[in-house]
Amino acid sequence: MKIRNASIAAVGAAALTAGLIAAPSAFADGHRGQARPGGGAEARGVQAAAARAAKEGVDWKDCPKDWGIEKPIQCGFVTVPVDYADPSGRTIKIAVDRAKSTGGEKDRQGSLVYNPGGPGGSGMSFPTRVTDDNPLWMKTARAYDFVGFDPRGVGHSSPISCMDPQEFVKAPKPDPVPDDEADKSAQRKLAAEYADGCKERSGDLLPHMTTPNTARDLDVIRAALGDKKLNYLGVSYGTYIGSVYSTLFPTHVRRMIVDSVVNPSRDQIWYKNNLDQDVAFQTRWEDWTKWVAEHDDTYGIGDTAAKVDDQWKKLRAEAKKKPIGGVVGPAELLAFFQNAPYYDQTWAQVAKAWSDYVKGDEKPLVKAAGPDMSDKAGNKAAENGNAVYTAVECTDAKWPTSWEKWDRDNTRLHKKYPFLTWSNAWLNLPCATWPVKQQQPVEVGADKGLPPVLITQSERDAATPYGGALEVHKRLKGSRLITERDAGSHGITNVRNPCINKRVETYLLEGDAGTKDVTCAPHSTPVPQIVSGLTQPETKASAARLHAPR
Numbered sequence: 001m002k003i004r005n006a007s008i009a010a011v012g013a014a015a016l017t018a019g020l021i022a023a024p025s026a027f028a029d030g031h032r033g034q035a036r037p038g039g040g041a042e043a044r045g046v047q048a049a050a051a052r053a054a055k056e057g058v059d060w061k062d063c064p065k066d067w068g069i070e071k072p073i074q075c076g077f078v079t080v081p082v083d084y085a086d087p088s089g090r091t092i093k094i095a096v097d098r099a100k101s102t103g104g105e106k107d108r109q110g111s112l113v114y115n116p117g118g119p120g121g122s123g124m125s126f127p128t129r130v131t132d133d134n135p136l137w138m139k140t141a142r143a144y145d146f147v148g149f150d151p152r153g154v155g156h157s158s159p160i161s162c163m164d165p166q167e168f169v170k171a172p173k174p175d176p177v178p179d180d181e182a183d184k185s186a187q188r189k190l191a192a193e194y195a196d197g198c199k200e201r202s203g204d205l206l207p208h209m210t211t212p213n214t215a216r217d218l219d220v221i222r223a224a225l226g227d228k229k230l231n232y233l234g235v236s237y238g239t240y241i242g243s244v245y246s247t248l249f250p251t252h253v254r255r256m257i258v259d260s261v262v263n264p265s266r267d268q269i270w271y272k273n274n275l276d277q278d279v280a281f282q283t284r285w286e287d288w289t290k291w292v293a294e295h296d297d298t299y300g301i302g303d304t305a306a307k308v309d310d311q312w313k314k315l316r317a318e319a320k321k322k323p324i325g326g327v328v329g330p331a332e333l334l335a336f337f338q339n340a341p342y343y344d345q346t347w348a349q350v351a352k353a354w355s356d357y358v359k360g361d362e363k364p365l366v367k368a369a370g371p372d373m374s375d376k377a378g379n380k381a382a383e384n385g386n387a388v389y390t391a392v393e394c395t396d397a398k399w400p401t402s403w404e405k406w407d408r409d410n411t412r413l414h415k416k417y418p419f420l421t422w423s424n425a426w427l428n429l430p431c432a433t434w435p436v437k438q439q440q441p442v443e444v445g446a447d448k449g450l451p452p453v454l455i456t457q458s459e460r461d462a463a464t465p466y467g468g469a470l471e472v473h474k475r476l477k478g479s480r481l482i483t484e485r486d487a488g489s490h491g492i493t494n495v496r497n498p499c500i501n502k503r504v505e506t507y508l509l510e511g512d513a514g515t516k517d518v519t520c521a522p523h524s525t526p527v528p529q530i531v532s533g534l535t536q537p538e539t540k541a542s543a544a545r546l547h548a549p550r
Helices: 039-056 138-143 165-169 181-202 211-224 237-248 271-294 305-321 330-337 344-358 363-369 376-396 403-416 421-433 467-475 498-510
Strands: 074-081 091-099 110-115 144-149 230-236 253-261 454-458 480-484 518-520
Touching (some): 074 211, 091 211, 138 144, 138 498, 165 376, 181 421, 211 230, 211 237, 253 498, 271 403, 305 344, 330 363, 344 363, 376 421, 454 498, 480 498, 498 518
Parallel strands (some): 110 144, 110 230, 230 253, 253 454, 454 480
Antiparallel strands (some): 091 144
């Protein structure tokens, strides 16, 4: 699964001592005996890297033209070790960008750093919430620089690759639902070849592509920004980064929001989390088919959820027999249609493209679901995102190596939850033959020194099921949970719901997480619209990933 911001300070990094910025007490307050690869060596390594970053700061400049990031947003780099156990060894540069806070110096509270999820997602669009005058964030923007970054291996931060990008997007791909053992054997061969390709093209970085290392990078970024403590908004997989950061650096946290939460239990990372996602996606798919049926006067697909689902099966069968437009088969359909279970904001757009097809116009569906072979930059980014997703999830934790277990688990799930199960299995199967050592996940949990963390979660989220929020709430002592009842959109801090928006704003501006957990009514139900094309950034995702909209 991936399921797809005023000056740094008048008192800049140079005026702060490394001792203030890179406080060694974070590890003293952590959980002794937790799984932390490299242990003390990596703890000392991140302190050394943060101290260097505090002295160097960030050399902010106009962003390179080919990055597509317009003024007044600025870009820069932060240098981090590849291996924190060897902080004097090889380094890479982490790309960062920012939009300065819009208030006066008296309003400033530092930087708000963002990760949208993935693994493999770029946070570099986050500062546009300031420059585009996003109404949900205008008051917060007066107090904080909005800072995005490309995590290690992503985008402009020493990007990794596992195969040729043009080959990666080529379509149609095999139907993810196997007809027989021969189909399964073919998919297993593709997965093993993909894992080998990661080793061949990016092997030197693969052992270090882990969530704990990204959390360490985040602490170095904090120091480079001149912030004594971190203000962080993590969505989707970004919540797992936040959970790990809170465990490794509890005393470095000032404000932290985790939105649409990954279950961080060591026995869930990552194999079981993916199985749980298959169940949740089916539930949210059924929510959407019910909505489509309720608006049959607009879409003409079916007037009951069962009829809509039958039409989906018919569409898949037609595309399998003869790919739509020559390029859209069942795999491409699934990559497009899964936007609906992810985001309510796409319900109308996905339904409209399907409705057009039913009425005889296949062009909108082909444009939305098929590849654009001329978009080499976009295809390169898509392949890079998938490579990072695979590298992090496969290296973070041990995975089953027995095909019999994979086959048994996914065959069982597919019977009741057919929408995503086999596609998700093939996406993750490279982890069964992963060519570098797989780590032990961090035992997430913090009590001493960690301020209240704010958790936001919709009840029916498909990509990160609700149980993940409950688990993080239990593990991060003093945290507060905002639940959006009877809702299922992924990434709810950027969705208009005053009950949520006001509490998020109050927490960031005043540090008040509330005295108790809160349940909010759902945001407004999508309204049918006669539109074409999608507005969400993940419309051509090649597989389910933990990702949030911009």
